[in-house]
Amino acid sequence: MADDLIGDYKVLSTDYVFSPIKIGDWYRMDDYTEMGFDGCMNLNREWELKDDVVNKLPSDPFEMNISGGCTMIRGWIQEVDEDIGYIKISETSIGDDINLDDKNGFFLFDEKSKILHSINNHGDCDGGAVVDDDGGVGAPHDALFLALGHLGVRDLLSVERVCKSLRDGVRDDPLLWRNIIIDHPVGESFTDDSLLRITSRANGSLQSLSLFKCLKITDMGLKNVFQQNLGLKKLNVVGCNGLSMEGLLNNLKSFKGGGIKRLRLGGLHSMTMEQFQELNKLLSLNNQNKPNSPKPRFFHGGQLYLSLDDNRPIDIEACPKCQQLRQVYDCPATTCDKKHITCRACTFCIPRCTSCGCCFNERDYIETFCLDLLCLDCLTQILRFPYVEDEDVSVRRFRQHQLLQARFGRIGRLVARIALQSDDVELVAVNDPFITTDYMIYMFKYDSVHGQYKGEIKAKDSKTLLFCDKPVSVFGMKNPEEIPWGEAGAEFVVESTGVFTDKDKAAAHLKGGAKKVVISAPSANAPMFVMGVNEKEYKSDITIVSNASCTTNCLAPLAKVINDKFGIVEGLMTTVHSITATQKTVDGPSMKDWRGGRAASFNIIPSSTGAAKAVGKVLPALNGKLTGMAFRVPTVDVSVVDLTARLEKPASYDDIKAAIKAESEGSLKGILGYTEDDVVSTDFVGDCRSSIFDAKAGIALNNNFVKLVSWYDNEWGYSNRVVDLIRHMAKS
Secondary structure, eight states: OOGGGGTTSOOOOTTTBOOOEEEOTTOEETTEEOOOOOSSOOTTOOOOOSSOGGGOOBSOGGGOOTTTSOOOSOSOOOBSSOOOOOEEOOSSSOOSOEEEETTTTEEEEOTTOOOOSOSTTOOOBOSSOBOOTTSOOOBOOHHHHHHHHHHTOOSHHHHHHHHHHTHHHHHHOGGGGSEEEEOSOOOTTOBHHHHHHHHHTTTTOOOEEEEESOTBOOHHHHHHHHHHOTTOOEEEEETOTTOOHHHHHHHHHHOOSSOOOEEEOSSOSSOOHHHHHHHHHHHHHHTTTSOOOOOOOBOOOOSSOOOOOOSOSBSOEEOTTTOOEEOOBBOOOTTOTTTTTTTOBOTTTSOBOTTTOOBOTTOOEEEOTTSOEEEHHHHHHHOOSTTOOOOEEEEEOTTTOOEEEEOSSHHHHHHHHHHHHOTTOEEEEEEOSSSOHHHHHHHHHOOTTTOOOOSOEEEEETTEEEETTEEEEEEOOSSGGGSOHHHHTOOEEEEOSSSOOSHHHHTHHHHTTOSEEEESSOOSSSOBOOTTTTGGGOOTTOOEEEOOOHHHHHHHHHHHHHHHHTOEEEEEEEEEEEOOTTSBSSOOOOSSOTGGGSBTTTOOEEEEOOHHHHHHHHOGGGTTTEEEEEEEESOSSOEEEEEEEEESSOOOHHHHHHHHHHHHTTTTTTTEEEEOSOOOGGGGTTOOSSEEEETTTOEEEETTEEEEEEEEOTTHHHHHHHHHHHHHHHHO
């Protein structure tokens, strides 16, 4: 593709981007159609090639900018400093604007750019290629369609003629074969002979060779390449298990060219320390005229092996933690005060975010469906994994016109149900970037725990839900500041994603026009209020608050009564808690909490909780006097708190029961409950109170040492307190 097709955009120099012949994913080979990329690429998958791989050259001549050495249209862009690059295709139809992003090495197409997903009845485009329904040969990949669109070529017959007419020219031009990359397993058909035939097309001008999982390549095959290409500077042999370290060292010693300047092994584990030192010596000799100024190496994860090229002659070193010869990474997080010390290690020792590479020391993270690990910062920025199931919901007080927004997951949907059942609250809007209105209706209507919603709900259109003919706006914004709450009339926003618990992050909702934000989770820096305990301390100038946790809402009212009447010297709390969405259905990795990675439905899992300590924030008199832990148990809803406390004033168990019962019928009515029945957990499903004291379950050792038991519906009861807190804030 000629340079003038790029227009006013800057063309990357040949020093920055090189134009290899590439055999990899997202490419159409003759007589073979690659199915493309669905988000979970299987690196162990191998192509089923009928003929020798040498004859399976890319049909797309537009991958190669012959005149300028710049690859214009291709599935992946290979950079010199970092082997990372993507082609991003956006929305709607084929467009004319191409943006060459020099900083990131990406080719970006404007919002008009879109590849046709069904051409000549060849079927739907599945990532990289259009495939027949019967599995036959399909159309070329998306990048080729885009290139042909710019050239005015529209039908598949013309595509075939254009491609074949340039086949011989591609094969016979050594310029195109200076850099060869095979970054996808090609099976056992790719042998030493295949490698020699491909590299021979460079006529001795081969500069870089990158092989990924070419299992049949041997030391002799690599030796033949070295002998024919004295200008070879870069070598990548990741996953080529047919090579030996001894053979690689011998080939490097006997290499008559200028010397390999960069060698990428990808964490080869069969190397001894002696071989590593000898290899470093060889590479250092080759680079003696070039200053070595290593840059920090960051882990980029992803679906393919990325060599993370930098100024180091070799990509492995002894891990500071395990001392094994592996790829070692630095922590890119600016907030990590250990990034150059304890956080510099291999990924076996320090797990890292797949997206940004930050360590998970003292950081929250999630595991995606593809078993990638993502920090929550990247989750909120990328938002391409449908992990967070909650949606945003808005509620308005009729008389005072106060609005609320929450996520539409477990808490968000229940908050919406409560709002719809209230005379003084109106649901006005929901926001979710992941699901359609039809799926919103399904998730809202059917609930495995709380039953089917009895009212009528339907979709008016893609942006409006109807609850008994009452319209509710639907937004699909990924960033909180982009949600137009002001346009919907929203004033109160309930932030229940579990992601934006930080005060500053939750404040992003205010940019969309909301007046107040209620975080439905504990927050490290937002004021925390528990109804029945300290809500009277709320002032109208406070814009962001936390409703604490469901366990704190259960424990705090009970602790308040006991401390006010008898005084608490010290206490320990245990919550036997139902499973939540953050747990695993089957055993899986959980780096921050190993036990938390065990199957939720088969185990009683000890866990940590800050609920008891949080009581000290809402009841300063108990600060430092309470702590606790949790047991996660395989029930879907309703939890129970066990508070064991030493009392300041002696009191019989009957005195304690009487005090709690009096408060449950007085100032804490509707928040604190009392029962003397022989109850079990399912008896409290749908109970709207925060805490229900079980008089028969508690015991006393003496008049100063007691165990108190209180139940709570950790979903429905907590959701009621969210709405109650908004009511209280609206009146203040």
